[in-house]
Amino acid sequence: MRLKLIIAFLFTLFLTEISNAHNHFPITRDSEANILKGKVLYEQHCASCHMVNLTGAVDWKGVDKDGHRKAPPLNGTGHTWHHNDELLHKIIKLGFAKLMNNYEGKMVGFGDKIDDAGIDNILSYIKSYWTDDIYEYQISMSK
């Protein structure tokens, strides 16, 4: 009897784990703690190109000396909020190289350096910069 209970309990735990793993969208900006964790990761891995305060490179619509596109702003003034969470998560995790054929640009993936929860925290941090209307719009798109 007790063993059955334990097995049932473990199975429920397992199912919850699976659903949590696939159910992390939409990503909100409700948790101050997550936003702060995201900020630390952002400054470590992203700010060198996307700049502090997420403003993007100067003249971001132009190209670098080497002909590659520059890092766009993520603060809501660009088009980041036109993408839903699933795609944004993939862009950060896999980079454009794994999403597009023959991509030679600079947005590589960070999946080997930042885990899924960390990527979600960075997205919470990014969203903390967005105005309410684009935030609400992007959340409804990500459900």
Ligand code: HEC
């Ligand atoms: C070496 C420079 C560089 C670093 C570091 C970098 N990015 Fe990027 N990122 C780019 C460039 C360049 C693009 C535009 C891609 C293109 O058009 O080739 C981009 C695009 C993006 C986009 C798509 C934006 C949009 O508006 O469509 C997101 C989201 C993004 N980066 C997030 C991040 C995050 C989060 C990090 C840190 C974990 C990061 N990037 C680190 C250069 C960088």
